[in-house]
Amino acid sequence: MSRIYLFDWGDTLMIDNPSLPGKMCDWPQVEATPHALETLRRLSQRAEIYIATNAENSVEADVRNAFLRVGLDDYIQGYFCKQTLGVSKGTPLFYHMIIERLNAVPAAVTMVGDTLENDILPAAEAGLQTIWYNPGHQPFTSTYAGPVVHCLTDILDL
Template identity: 30%
Template sequence: MNSIREAEAIFFDLDDTLYDHLMPFHMALKHCNLNLPAAKLEEVFKRVRYYSDVLWKVYTKGEISLDLLRIERLRYAFNEFGILLSKEQAKAIQERYVKEQQQIKAFPEILSFIQNLMKCKPIVGILTNGPADHQMNKIKILQIDQIIPKERIFISDSIGLAKPDKRVFQYIQKQMNIEPNKCCYIGDTWKNDIVPSIEAGWQCIWFNHRKRKPESHHIPHEIIMNYHDIFI
């Protein structure tokens, strides 16, 4: 099955789908003199993202500030690996991480891939979780805002819904006035991208460049390691 060819609307996740989300984290740790082996670095980062998702639910209920979320996700993740971070250390890593995010670059083939996609698909957009200004700033740094129109960029804080709630996918299809089976989502995380898009009735492509294993019975329509694997 070729999900791209069958779909009329293609939406992308942002973090670790359009650029390497691990690189600014790696550089932030290096700056703060926390040098981890490559394998351990990725494992720690996975747990940071896990706790980010867990604490995001608390944040959306107004029970924790965004600044505290970003500090605590680091402390929880590092604690699993026997590294106890003080709040000051976690804050220093987070501050450097934000600076390093100003240097992010899109995966080499992604800009041309999106441009080619837009020549043959009526709708191409982005769906990402996070604070609106923060996520939009990343999109501008990646220069993707010069390709994808703003009205097709959906950020959770702006619409009041966030992945893994499948209603965010239903919201988008209503906004675009398109049936779910004509929509395709491309993302890297199992829980946030694959599961809810499938449950919303979308086709989905798992961008599994980290070579992770499925976490449930859900079956993505395609699995790719890079964008050269997709035939438009």
């Protein structure tokens, strides 16, 4: 498999609830976003899938445990977190470090995320392909001209 996808965690593959304290893996209930399971299941047949998260208080094992609770972990090859890399996601350096660890070519990696500022624009600046997941049809004034999807399964058609 030569294609690699990086997915954001909160509000891209799993519903983030900022009103709940602590780590997502410890919340009483965790939930995948709509169509996350189907998208990862089908996409994993033709690509490698990794998580790229800026979670403040979760280490790699915590992130993996949250995905395990919703049944998405079977489709994920690895996890890259701010805690593990020591760099915030909103910078191209975050993505350069992931590319280096994957021994990949930036153009062969696609970042999928729900925020332009932290997920999409820094990844594009680092040379990655990008897909902005925008389920709420939020307007934007950025110069971003890449693909935009409103449902995760739309990624499968790109």
